[in-house]
Amino acid sequence: xxxxxxxxxxxxxxxxxxxxxxxxxxxxxxxxxxxxxxxxxxxxxxxxxxxxxxxxxxxxxxxxxxxxxxxxxxxxxxxxxxxxxxxxxxxxxxxxxxxxxxxxxxxxxxxxxxxxxxxxxxxxxxxxxxxxxxxxxxxxxxxxxxxxxxxxxxxxx
Amino acid sequence: xxxxxxxxxxxxxxxxxxxxxxxxxxxxxxxxxxxxxxxxxxxxxxxxxxxxxxxxxxxxxxxxxxxxxxxxxxxxxxxxxxxxxxxxxxxxxxxxxxxxxxxxxxxxxxxxxxxxxxxxxxxxxxxxxxxxxxxxxxxxxxxxxxxxxxxxxxxxxxxxxxxxxxxxxxxxxxxxxxxxxxxxxxxxxxxxxxxxxxxxxxxxxxxxxxxxxxxxxxxxxxxxxxxxxxxxxxxxxxxxxxxxxxxxxxxxxxxxxxxxxxxxxxxxxxxxxxxxxxxxxxxxxxxxxxxxxxxxxxxxxxxxxxxxxxxxxxxxxxxxxxxxxxxxxxxxxxxxxxxxxxxxxxxxxxxxxxxxxxxxxxxxxxxxxxxxxxxxxxxxxxxxxxxxxxxxxxxxxxxxxxxxxxxxxxxxxxxxxxxxxxxxxxxxxxxxxxxxxxxxxxxxxxxxxxxxxxxxxxxxxxxxxxxxxxxxxxxxxxxxxxxxxxxxxxxxxxxxxxxxxxxxxxxxxxxxxxxxxxxxxxxxxxxxxxxxxxxxxxxxxxxxxxxxxxxxxxxxxxxxxxxxxxxxxxxxxxxxxxxxxxxxxxxxxxxxxxxxxxxxxxxxxxxxxxxxxxxxxxxxxxxxxxxxxxxxxxxxxxxxxxxxxxxxxxxxxxxxxxxxx
Numbered sequence: 001x002x003x004x005x006x007x008x009x010x011x012x013x014x015x016x017x018x019x020x021x022x023x024x025x026x027x028x029x030x031x032x033x034x035x036x037x038x039x040x041x042x043x044x045x046x047x048x049x050x051x052x053x054x055x056x057x058x059x060x061x062x063x064x065x066x067x068x069x070x071x072x073x074x075x076x077x078x079x080x081x082x083x084x085x086x087x088x089x090x091x092x093x094x095x096x097x098x099x100x101x102x103x104x105x106x107x108x109x110x111x112x113x114x115x116x117x118x119x120x121x122x123x124x125x126x127x128x129x130x131x132x133x134x135x136x137x138x139x140x141x142x143x144x145x146x147x148x149x150x151x152x153x154x155x156x157x
Numbered sequence: 158x159x160x161x162x163x164x165x166x167x168x169x170x171x172x173x174x175x176x177x178x179x180x181x182x183x184x185x186x187x188x189x190x191x192x193x194x195x196x197x198x199x200x201x202x203x204x205x206x207x208x209x210x211x212x213x214x215x216x217x218x219x220x221x222x223x224x225x226x227x228x229x230x231x232x233x234x235x236x237x238x239x240x241x242x243x244x245x246x247x248x249x250x251x252x253x254x255x256x257x258x259x260x261x262x263x264x265x266x267x268x269x270x271x272x273x274x275x276x277x278x279x280x281x282x283x284x285x286x287x288x289x290x291x292x293x294x295x296x297x298x299x300x301x302x303x304x305x306x307x308x309x310x311x312x313x314x315x316x317x318x319x320x321x322x323x324x325x326x327x328x329x330x331x332x333x334x335x336x337x338x339x340x341x342x343x344x345x346x347x348x349x350x351x352x353x354x355x356x357x358x359x360x361x362x363x364x365x366x367x368x369x370x371x372x373x374x375x376x377x378x379x380x381x382x383x384x385x386x387x388x389x390x391x392x393x394x395x396x397x398x399x400x401x402x403x404x405x406x407x408x409x410x411x412x413x414x415x416x417x418x419x420x421x422x423x424x425x426x427x428x429x430x431x432x433x434x435x436x437x438x439x440x441x442x443x444x445x446x447x448x449x450x451x452x453x454x455x456x457x458x459x460x461x462x463x464x465x466x467x468x469x470x471x472x473x474x475x476x477x478x479x480x481x482x483x484x485x486x487x488x489x490x491x492x493x494x495x496x497x498x499x500x501x502x503x504x505x506x507x508x509x510x511x512x513x514x515x516x517x518x519x520x521x522x523x524x525x526x527x528x529x530x531x532x533x534x535x536x537x538x539x540x541x542x543x544x545x546x547x548x549x550x551x552x553x554x555x556x557x558x559x560x561x562x563x564x565x566x567x568x569x570x571x572x573x574x575x576x577x578x579x580x581x582x583x584x585x586x587x588x589x590x591x592x593x594x595x596x597x598x599x600x601x602x603x604x605x606x607x608x609x610x611x612x613x614x615x616x617x618x619x620x621x622x623x624x625x626x627x628x629x630x631x632x633x634x635x636x637x638x639x640x641x642x643x644x645x646x647x648x649x650x651x652x653x654x655x656x657x658x659x660x661x662x663x664x665x666x667x668x669x670x671x672x673x674x675x676x677x678x679x680x681x682x683x684x685x686x687x688x689x690x691x692x693x694x695x696x697x698x699x700x701x702x703x704x705x706x707x708x709x710x711x712x713x714x715x716x717x718x719x720x721x722x723x724x725x726x727x728x729x730x731x732x733x734x735x736x737x738x739x740x741x742x743x744x745x746x747x748x749x750x751x752x753x754x755x756x757x758x759x760x761x762x763x764x765x766x767x768x769x770x771x772x773x774x775x776x777x778x779x780x781x782x783x784x785x786x787x788x789x790x791x792x793x794x795x796x797x798x799x800x801x802x803x804x805x806x807x808x809x810x811x812x813x814x815x816x817x818x
Binding site for chain 2: 028
C-alpha cells in the first residue's frame with residue numbers, strides 16, 4: 001500500500017464514521033426531543049394527540065386527589081390557564097401544592113394530561129426556570145430572592 | 158480572623174500565580190535559566206497559599222462560624238462532622254476553591270517531581286498552569302469570594318441541601334475535580350510543546366501518567382455520582398443523561414481517547430498533532446463542564462449558582478483558553494514533524510479507530526447537551542433532549558468500538574495480521590457465543606437484543622483474558638513456564654486487560670438492568686404483601702424516628718424467598734427541620750443476582766402508603782466495572798516504564814536499576 005492509499009483509507013474511514021454520526025444525530029433530534037409548554041401554550045396550540053411534551057407550572061392549591069391506589073390527580077396552573085393531570089407512581093419528595101413542577105407525558109383524548117414522569121426539585125423554593133420565566137412575563141413573580149433578602153442580615157465586606 | 162487569613166492567602170496566591178505565569182515564560186524565550194527557575198518555588202508557594210485558604214474555609218465550617226455568609230448559607234451546627242467538611246465543597250464558592258487547590262497541587266507536583274524534565278518545557282508547563290490559576294483565582298476573588306462576612310452574625314445556619322448529605326456525594330466532587338483539573342496537565346504540556354515547537358516520544362511519556370491519574374479520578378468520580386443517583390434519588394436508575402452528568406462524561410470520553418493516542422505517540426512517534434489537539438479538546442471539555450455546572454445555565458440537582466456575572470466570567474475564561482490554545486495550535490502545529498508510518502490494520506490503526514469513535518461519540522453527547530441551550534438562546538423555544546436521543550446516537554456509535562476492543566492489543570505495531578488475531582481470539586469468541594445462546598435460552602420472553610449485549614460484555618472480558626493467556630503462553634508451554642511468564646508480564650499489560658475487562662463488566666450490568674429490571678408500584682396497608690422477582694415483601698407499617706438533624710418515617714418490610722425470611726428492608730422518608738425539605742432514602746438488599754430496591758411513597762387514605770419496589774438484575778456490575786477500570790489504570794500507572802523520566806536519562810536510570818539489582 002502506498003502512502004497515498006493509506007491516507008485515503010484513513011480519511012475515508014473518518015468520513016464514513018462522521019456521516020453515520022451526523023445521520024444518527026439528525027434522526028434522533030427529529031424524533032426524540034421534547035418541547036416544554038405552559039398550560040396557556042397547550043390551550044393555544046392545537047397539539048396532535050399522543051405528542052409527548054413537558055408541562056410546567058405550579059401545582060394548584062387544593063387540587064391534589066389521591067383516591068384510587070397509587071394514581072394521583074392534580075392541576076397544573078400558570079395562573080392564567082389550568083390543566084388537569086393524572087400520574088401513577090410515587091411523587092418526588094418536594095411535590096407540594098403551590099410549588100413548581102414539571103410533568104412529562106401526553107394529552108389524553110379527554111383533555112387530561114397523562115404524565116409518566118413528574119419532576120420536582122430539591123429546594124423548598126425551587127421553581128422550574130421555565131415557570132419562573134412565565135410568571136415573570138405575566139407579572140406574577142414572587143420569587144424567593146425578594147423574600148430571603150428581607151430576612152437576611154446585611155452583607156459586609 | 159481565620160476568614161481574613163484565608164482571603165488574604167487567596168489574594169497572595171493570585172499574585173504568585175501572576176509571577177508564575179509571566180517570568181518563566183519570558184525566561185524560556187530569553188533562554189535565561191534564573192527566570193525559568195522561578196517557576197518551581199512559585200508553583201509550590203501557590204499551592205501552600207491556596208491550601209491555607211482551603212484549610213481556613215474548612216475551619217470555619219467545622220467550627221460553624223456563621224459570621225461567614227458562605228457557612229451561614231450552607232451549614233448548620235446540628236450537621237454531622239462529615240457533612241460539615243463536605244459542605245466546604247458542596248456549594249459554589251467552596252467548590253471553586255477546591256478546583257484551584259487541585260490545580261495548584263498538580264502544578265506543585267510538576268515543580269517538585271519534574272526536575273528531570275527539559276528545563277524550558279518545565280518552565281512553559283508551569284507558566285501555563287500559572288495562567289489557569291490566575292484566571293480561576295481572579296474568578297473566585299471577584300465573583301465568588303467564600304470569605305464574605307455577615308454582620309450581625311446569625312445564631313444558626315440555613316443548613317445544607319439534604320440530598321447532598323451523603324457519604325458518596327461527600328467524596329464525589331474531589332474525585333471529579335481531580336479528574337477535570339488533572340487534564341489541565343495534558344493541556345499545559347500541549348501548549349508548552351506548541352510554544353517550543355518541539356515534541357517527541359519523551360513528551361508523551363511525561364504526559365501519560367498525569368492523564369492516566371486524572372482519568373482514574375474521573376472514572377471513580379463519575380461512578381460515585383452514578384451510584385449516588387441510583388440509591389438517593391429513589392428512581393432506581395443509574396444514568397439519566399442529565400447535562401450535569403454529560404458535563405463529566407465528555408471529558409472522560411476524550412480523555413480516554415487521549416490516553417490511547419498518547420500511547421501511539423510514545424511507542425511509535427506518530428499522531429503527534431492529533432494528540433496535541435486531543436489534549437486541548439479534553440481540557441476544553443473540562444472547562445465546558447465547569448461552565449455548565451457552575452454558571453447556572455442548567456437548573457438541575459447540582460446547579461446552585463444563579464448569578465449571571467459568574468457565567469459570563471467563566472465564558473470569558475473559556476474563550477481565552479480554548480480560543481487561545483486553538484489559535485496557537487493552528488499557528489504552531491505545522492512545525493511539528495510527523496513520524497511513524499503504519500498500515501490501516503495495525504495497533505496504530507486500531508488506536509486511531511478507538512480515537513475516531515470516542516471523539517465522534519463525545520461530539521454526539523456534546524450536541525445533545527448543548528443543543529437545547531443553543532436553541533433557547535436563539536429562538537426562545539424550550540426543549541429537553543432526553544435519554545432517547547443518546548440511546549439513538551451514542552449507543553450505536555460505541556458498539557463497533559466495543560466489538561473491536563479485544564482485537565487491539567493483539568495487533569502488531571506498524572502492520573498487523575487480522576487472520577492471526579482472529580485465531581488467537583477464537584476461544585474468547587466461542588465463550589461469548591455460548592453466553593449469548595445460554596442467556597437467550599434462559600431469558601424467556603425478554604428483549605432479543607439483551608443476550609447480544611451480554612455476549613458483548615463477555616467478549617470484552619474473555620478477550621482481555623485471552624491476551625494475558627496468549628502472552629503467558631497458557632497451554633503452549635509448561636505450567637511452570639506459563640506461571641513464570643505470567644508474573645513477569647509488564648504491569649501495563651495487566652492494566653490494559655483489567656481496564657478492558659472493567660468495560661465488559663459495566664456493559665453486562667447496564668444491559669442486564671436495562672433489559673430485565675422489574676418494577677411494582679402499589680398501595681399497601683400494614684400486613685399486606687407484594688411480590689417481585691420471586692421475593693415476597695410483607696409490610697409491617699411505619700414508625701417515627703429522630704435522626705441527628707432530621708425526623709424520619711421508617712417503614713418495615715420483611716422479605717421472604719420461598720418460606721424463609723432473608724432480610725428486612727427499611728426505606729425511609731426524612732424531613733430536615735432546618736433546611737425545611739425532605740428526602741427519600743431507598744432501602745436496598747443486595748440479593749444474589751441483583752438488587753431488591755424499595756422506596757416508601759406518600760401516605761394514602763385509610764392508613765395505606767404508596768410503595769415502589771424494583772428488582773435491578775446485576776446492576777452492581779456497572780460500578781464494579783468502573784472500579785476494575787480504576788484498578789487497571791492504577792496498575793499501568795505503576796508500570797516501571799512510566800516511572801522512568803525523560804528518555805535522555807532513561808538509559809542512565811535503567812543502568813542504575815541494573816546496578817541496584
